[in-house]
Amino acid sequence: MDMYRDMILDHYRNPRNWGLVENPDIDHAEDNPTCGDHLHLTVKLDDQGRVAAVGWEGEGCAISQASASLLGEEIMGKTLEELKHFSKEDILDLLGISIGPVRLKCALLSLKVLKAGAYGITAWPGEEDDYE
Ligand code: FES
Numbered sequence: 001m002d003m004y005r006d007m008i009l010d011h012y013r014n015p016r017n018w019g020l021v022e023n024p025d026i027d028h029a030e031d032n033p034t035c036g037d038h039l040h041l042t043v044k045l046d047d048q049g050r051v052a053a054v055g056w057e058g059e060g061c062a063i064s065q066a067s068a069s070l071l072g073e074e075i076m077g078k079t080l081e082e083l084k085h086f087s088k089e090d091i092l093d094l095l096g097i098s099i100g101p102v103r104l105k106c107a108l109l110s111l112k113v114l115k116a117g118a119y120g121i122t123a124w125p126g127e128e129d130d131y132e
Contacts, residue, residue, distance in 0.1 A: 004096035011066035016073050021055035028117025032109050037064055041072075041113045049079045061106050063095065068110035070094040080118050086111065088126035 020027075024042035031038050037060030044053040054072040058065055074094060075083055091111045092099060099107045108125050115121040121128060 008062055008066040008095060008097065011069035012062040015065055015069040017054045017056060017069065019055050020057060021053045024055070026114070026117040028113050030109065030113045030116060032060065032064065032105050034105050035060070037061065037106070037109070039064065039068055039109050039113050041068070041110065041117060043075070043114075043117070045080070049081075050077055051075045051083075060109070063099065063103055063106040064109045067091060067095060067107050071110040071114065075114070083114070084119065091125070
């Protein structure tokens with residue numbers, strides 16, 4: 001457990017892929033409505049539709065920022081088709097600690113921004129109705 005906490009703090013203090021990419025194919029920002037924290041994600045795809053560059057900026061708690069940092073690393077090299085199935089459980093697995101209901105939106109904000117930017121899905125991950 002401590003190992004995961006240290007890992008989250010490391011991503012929070014040293015966020016990977018910090019800073020927006022130029023001429024992104026995906027460019028989307030959202031707030032966590034419960035606290036107003038903010039995440040802006042940009043993604044560049046290569047000519048095969050794979051994620052070639054990720055850049056993001058945000059303001060928020062350690063969990064939301066670590067989540068964005070981890071997600072950015074995780075999606076590198078994948079296609080949008082592959083990422084469609086990236087789920088709430090997957091992001092929680094990456095974080096590796098148990099997240100209570102109060103902090104769930106912190107953990108999911110990065111995935112929400114990706115799904116809204118890539119597919120126009122406005123529901124929070126895990127609450128999508130007509131999406132598989
Ligand atoms: Fe705002 Fe976590 S408290 S995203």
